[in-house]
Amino acid sequence: MFVVSLNYKVPLTEIDQLQAAHVEWLKACYAEGVFVASGPKKPRTGGIIIAQCPRDILDARLAADPFARAGAADYEVTEFLARMTGPGLEAFKEA
Structure with missing residues (x-):
């Protein structure tokens, strides 16, 4: 599983212009x-994304x-093993 931290590199006015396309993505x-x-x-x-994939x-x-x-954001990716989860999130547990 991954935690992705996006950090904006441009003013929010530029982010807002890209927002609709970002949401579709x-x-x-x-x-x-x-x-x-x-x-x-x-x-x-910026933003945070939790992803589960290769x-x-x-x-x-x-x-x-x-x-x-x-070129509006940088991405920092951190991989971790979800060894414990809360109720309802058991499908995301990793061995």
Whole structure:
């Protein structure tokens, strides 16, 4: 499983122009079963994505993000093993 931290490199006015395309990209990644959760940081300096897939697939999806294609965000990827989960999240447990 991966935690992806996006950090915006451009003003929010530029992020807002890319937001609709970014949301469509997110929806496609959810439809593929790649993303588990996502949302903006508070304060709005970027976002967080939780993903469960092979690393090469994640890297390909991140490269296709409209924020990445426009050079509007950097991505820090951290891999971890979800050894414990809360109720209802057992499907995400890893051995």
